[in-house]
Amino acid sequence: MATRIFGPLIFALALSPGLALAMTPTITTPSFTLRGTPMWDDGDGYATLLSYADNVASIALMDIQAAVSLGMADSTGMLEGGRWVTYTTTYGLDVTPGYRVTSISITGIAEGYFNQPAGGYVDQAQYTYLSGYRGFEPLYGGASSLGMFNGEREISIYAGGLALTGFSTMHFNAQAGNQVISAVVPDPEGGPPSYVGAQASMLVRDLTLRIEVQPVPEPSTWLMFSGGVAALALARTLKKRR
Template sequence: MKQTVAGLMLGMLLSSPVLADTSIDTTAFSLTFLDGPLPEDWNIALAGQSGNTYSIDLVSLNNHLQRIEANDVTGLGSWDSRSDWALLGLDVHAGYRVTSLTVTGTAFGDYAPGQLPDFPPGRAANFAAFYMTLWAPDPQSYWNQYDNFNAEQTVDVGTGGLSLTAPAQLGLSGAISAEAWGVEGDGAYAGSFASAQIRDLVLHVEVSPVPEPAAYAMLLAGFALVGCAVRKR
């Protein structure tokens, strides 16, 4: 009987929907969804911590920027595009400061214009871009953009040195597009193809403890003792 009840409980747990996380609270800061196009899909997840750096999986952005394709085999043209954005609130906890914000990931694309002998080639194009804007309080923007690219390209946008202790807002957005037109001539036809995707987006938040006033006092006292020792010599 116990095994039957345990089995039923496990089945209910595995079949229940996974609730999306719209906020993350760590020792050093909290990160919360404030706005975006599809509230029902907002999702971020704490992926891990290494030293003073927290890694946040941008789940909903990764889900919404999945691979798109344009494949023209009819001569009428083919195209597709997709975009997504998120506005996050960043609150730094007392005793800490944020020293950098970086988003890493991968843009992947390929394109192949159709080819026929003695005819101009068909057309194919793709595009991928990722943008990050920090309001703290004035806006600072960072981005990567790729046009007509094959294979993987690195998404790596970051603020560099910060000393952020006040609440701030972080805007993240991505866009991808693909388009293709084949080529026709002498009764023959060659299709064109293009694709684009942004994936594996992770926000890295680097923090540092802020010394307490007592720590500053001890540091100054230490410098004073060193100065006295030097003067005595």
């Protein structure tokens, strides 16, 4: 029997407006407050502010990172082994009046490792998906995927061109798994077969949420600006007529 290693890693982030839930204020910046609450019991839904500069907040998602980092799956001495985890967290994004969120991104590093016996078969994948909705109206969506890999690959999810104000909810779903199936070697003497084990692991590190904001000009500022432009245009028109 061939050795089969399967290690998918799936991330999904969905943005949708919603009522202000009973969420604990986690991170407060001049432009927004991020509130966290667990969807299941496998994480606290909290995050840590790394930096806030030039209207960009960088936030470490340590709980999600830990939840989807798998230890080594090893089928040595047995037919198969593996592990699968699913993690879901909801964040509330409360944008301060006078600001709007223009982009949201998640970056990180996936560390993949596999080892198979000679003649074995490897199937390893990484998939990311990002989508957002306003009510039932989709705002954006995107996906990226990785095939088999030993070493490091970048996790990158990006949503740009946004203009989010008020309160929205961000739903973060992550799945990760490793399955290993040994190569079976028959006993030439007719005894029990032996298993040539396979190993695989999938770890995640440096998982970071970045929220970019821009100030929204006050209505009076826009009126003054548009009035100035109109006055300048009128002056130029009158000058041409003279």
